Amino acid sequence: MDSYRPNRKIEGAYDQSVAAVCLNGTFVGKTSEGVTAFRGIPFASPPVGKLRWKEPVPVVASDGVYEACVNGPSPIQTKLESERASQYFQSEDCLYLNVWTADGYAGQKRCVMVFIHGGAYGWGGTADPLYDGHNFVKAHPEIVLVTIAYRVGIAGFIDFSNVPGGEAYATSGNLGLLDQICALQYVQGNIHAFGGDPTKVTIFGESAGGGSVSLLPLIPEAKGLFSRVIAESGSVALTYSRKECLGLTRRLLKETKARRMEDLLALTTEQLQTVNEKLNDYNNFPERDGIVLPEDLYAAYERGDAQPVEMLLGTNADELRYWILDVGGVAKYRILSNVMLNSAMRTISREDRKRVEAFLMIQPGDGLQDRPWQITELFNELLFRLPAIRQGQTHALNGNPVYMYYWRYPSSVPDLGACHAVELAYVFNNLQETIYSGEGINAELAARVQQMWVNFATTGDPSLPGLRWETYSREARKTMILDEKPYLKINLHETGRRLLYPLTDYRFNGNPEMLSSEVKPTVLKAAAAAAGAGTLALVLWLALRKKGET
Structure with a gap:
C-alpha cells in the first residue's frame, strides 16, 4: 500500500457531531449507516528511536483536532498472502486503535468489546477487513467495538536481557502483551468519549489474540481493565520459557552480526524487516519470564492468581x-x-x-x-x-x-x-x-x-x-x-x-x-x-x- 496517507491534524472547522474528545486530542470520525468509525487513534507514543524494544509509553496530552479516518499502520512483519494485514502499510510506529460506535453515543454508557487480533504473535493487524466493526455495531448498537494493534514478531516478542547493554530491556520478551495493556488503559481513560462504559469491558481475541486474552488475567498491570474474556482458539499453551526465547535472540545476533544492544538499536526499519523475514517462522511467542508472566501459567491459574x-x-x-x-x-x-x-x-x-x-x-x-x-x-x-x-x-x-x-x-x-x-x-x-x-x-x-x-x-x-x-x-x-x-x-x-x-x-x-x-x-x-x-x-x-x- 504505497499510497498510504496517515490521519492529519485539522486546522479550522470540523464536524463536531462525529468527534470524540480524548486525552491526546479530539478525533473526528466518519459515519455510515448509523455507525461512526474512528480509525487510527494513537494509544501510546510511537515505539521508535530510543523507544524501540521498550515498554509502551502513554500518549501525551493534546488539545489538537485530528482526522480519525485511516487505519494505523500494521506492525512490521513478513508479508504473507494468507495474512492480509501484512499487505497493508507497515511501520514501527504501529500502536493505534479503532473504535466503532452507533449514533447517539454522546453521554451513553454502552458495554465495550475490545478485540485482539491473531497471527501467531508474528503477523496480523487491525487493517484486516475481517475485523472491520461496522456490520457488528450496526447489528448490535448497544456495543462499542474496539480493535487494537500491538508489536509482533521480533519487534514485540524477543528477550534482550542477556545481550550486553540489554539490562534495561528485561521485559522485551512480552512487549506485545504490554502494548495490549497500554491500549486497555487508554480505553479506560477515553472510551466514555465514544459512549462506552469503562466498567463494562470485555476483551476477546482469536488464535494469538485468544492466547493474549488468556494471558492478560495473569498480569498484575492488567488488573481492573476488563471483567470478561472470550478466547477463540487460543490459550496459555503457546508460550516459551526464558531459555527457549534466548535461542531466538542468539539467532538474531548471528543474523545481524550485532554484539551489543546499541548495534541492534542502530538497525534501520528496513534492516529489521529483512531480519524478521529470515527469523520469523512462528518463533515469537510470549515468554514465561517470571517478570511479566508467571513461569508456570497453568499453575498460576490453579492457584487462583488470575483475575x-x-x-x-x-x-x-x-x-x-x-x-x-x-x-x-x-x-x-x-x-x-x-x-x-x-x-x-x-x-x-x-x-x-x-x-x-x-x-x-x-x-x-x-x-x-x-x-x-x-x-x-x-x-x-x-x-x-x-x-x-x-x-x-x-x-x-x-x-x-x-x-x-x-x-x-x-x-x-x-x-x-x-x-x-x-x-x-x-x-x-x-x-x-x-x-x-x-x-x-x-x-x-x-x-x-x-x-x-x-x-x-x-x-x-x-x-x-x-x-x-x-x-x-x-x-x-x-x-x-x-x-x-x-x-x-x-x-x-x-x-x-x-x-x-x-x-x-x-x-x-x-x-x-x-x-x-x-x-x-x-x-x-x-x-x-x-x-x-x-x-x-x-x-x-x-x-x-x-x-x-x-
Whole structure:
C-alpha cells in the first residue's frame, strides 16, 4: 500500500457531531449507516528511536483536532498472502486503535468489546477487513467495538536481557502483551468519549489474540481493565520459557552480526524487516519470564492468581486444516502431517507414544486416505482443545464462571472443515469475508453466535431464549456445540480427553526440547520442500521446530 496517507491534524472547522474528545486530542470520525468509525487513534507514543524494544509509553496530552479516518499502520512483519494485514502499510510506529460506535453515543454508557487480533504473535493487524466493526455495531448498537494493534514478531516478542547493554530491556520478551495493556488503559481513560462504559469491558481475541486474552488475567498491570474474556482458539499453551526465547535472540545476533544492544538499536526499519523475514517462522511467542508472566501459567491459574473474570472459550473441530491453504492443497498437507507425526513420535517418551497411538486408534476412518485427518485431530486436541479445557477448568475451580464451546459448522471451502478462524466472519457479522468460511455463510448461525457473544459481554451469560448455556467445570463438562443448530453436550470426546490430557504441559507448544539431536530443522525444511510448500506448515513449525539451529 504505497499510497498510504496517515490521519492529519485539522486546522479550522470540523464536524463536531462525529468527534470524540480524548486525552491526546479530539478525533473526528466518519459515519455510515448509523455507525461512526474512528480509525487510527494513537494509544501510546510511537515505539521508535530510543523507544524501540521498550515498554509502551502513554500518549501525551493534546488539545489538537485530528482526522480519525485511516487505519494505523500494521506492525512490521513478513508479508504473507494468507495474512492480509501484512499487505497493508507497515511501520514501527504501529500502536493505534479503532473504535466503532452507533449514533447517539454522546453521554451513553454502552458495554465495550475490545478485540485482539491473531497471527501467531508474528503477523496480523487491525487493517484486516475481517475485523472491520461496522456490520457488528450496526447489528448490535448497544456495543462499542474496539480493535487494537500491538508489536509482533521480533519487534514485540524477543528477550534482550542477556545481550550486553540489554539490562534495561528485561521485559522485551512480552512487549506485545504490554502494548495490549497500554491500549486497555487508554480505553479506560477515553472510551466514555465514544459512549462506552469503562466498567463494562470485555476483551476477546482469536488464535494469538485468544492466547493474549488468556494471558492478560495473569498480569498484575492488567488488573481492573476488563471483567470478561472470550478466547477463540487460543490459550496459555503457546508460550516459551526464558531459555527457549534466548535461542531466538542468539539467532538474531548471528543474523545481524550485532554484539551489543546499541548495534541492534542502530538497525534501520528496513534492516529489521529483512531480519524478521529470515527469523520469523512462528518463533515469537510470549515468554514465561517470571517478570511479566508467571513461569508456570497453568499453575498460576490453579492457584487462583488470575483475575476473577468471567470466561468464555473454545476451539474449532478442524483447527489445523486452516494450513491446507498455506501449504497449497491437500496433497502437500498429507505429506507434512505425516512428517509431523513421525518426528513427534521419535521425540516423546514411550508412555506418551502409547497415548498417542491409542488416540489415533479410536479416530474414525481407515487407511492412508484418512490418516491426515486423524493426525489433524490429534494435534487439534494437543495444541488447541485440551489446553483450553485445562485453562478453563482450573479457572472454574476457583469459583469463576466459565463457558466452553466447540465450533463444528464447516467452511464451504473444500477440505477445510471447521478450520482455524472459520468463525470470525460469523462473529464480526462480515458475511462477505469468505476467505476461511467460504461462500454461503449461514446467516442464522451468525446471528445466534453474535448474540451469544453480546449476551456474555453485557450480562455474563451467553444463553439465548430457548437455549441455555450452562457453565463448564471438571465435574460437569458441558460444552456448547456451535453447529447449524447449536446444542449443549456433556463430556465431549471424553475418551480422547482422558488419553491426551496428561500431555498438556507445554511439550507440544513448539518447545525445542521436543526434538532429539538427530532431527534438525534442515531435515524438516527438506521435508517441506519435498512437499512443494512455499512455507512450512504451522503444524510442523509449532510442534517440531528446534530454535537456535539452522
